[in-house]
Amino acid sequence: MNHQRTLYTWNDKLPMRRTLPYDVVFVFGSNQRGRHGAGAALYAVSYFGAQEGFGEGFMGQSYGIPTKDHQIKTRPLEDIVPAIERFVDFARLHRRLKFFLTPVGCGRAGYTDAQVAPLFHRLSSNCAIPLSWSEYFSGFQFLESGV
Secondary structure (H helix, E strand, O other), X not given: OOOOEEEEXXXXXXXXXXXXXXXXXXXXXXXXXXXXXOHHHHHHHHHHOOOXXXXXXXEOOEEEEEEEOOOOOEXXXXXXXXXXXXXXHHHHHOOOOEEEEOOOOOOOOOOOHHHHHHHHOOOOOXXXXXXXXXXXXXXXXXXXXXX
């Protein structure tokens, strides 16, 4: 009996997409102020409907996970975990959507893949992780997202 779970991956070494199918949500690292001025957050505002003033949750065709606080300082990992758990639960409840995760927390927030990727271990099969995170998901079978 095979107990492997399936996750999709996308090649994060390639340029980021500017369009996604209507049922795919762009997941990015944000800040609690909802000021999306750089990195994946700026990308989310420019292309996927993220809204200024909203630092967490589902907006347009995007979902923000706050990795920085109201003063735009990096939050401790233990403070980011509840937001990750809320996202994971949201993705599980919205199985008709697909979630395209950027390397949340590994850009401007300054954490490493090894620090952040394992925090997403409960992801459901409607999520696509960056290929660079795949080594942190033992017990998963990986499929190319096609997104």
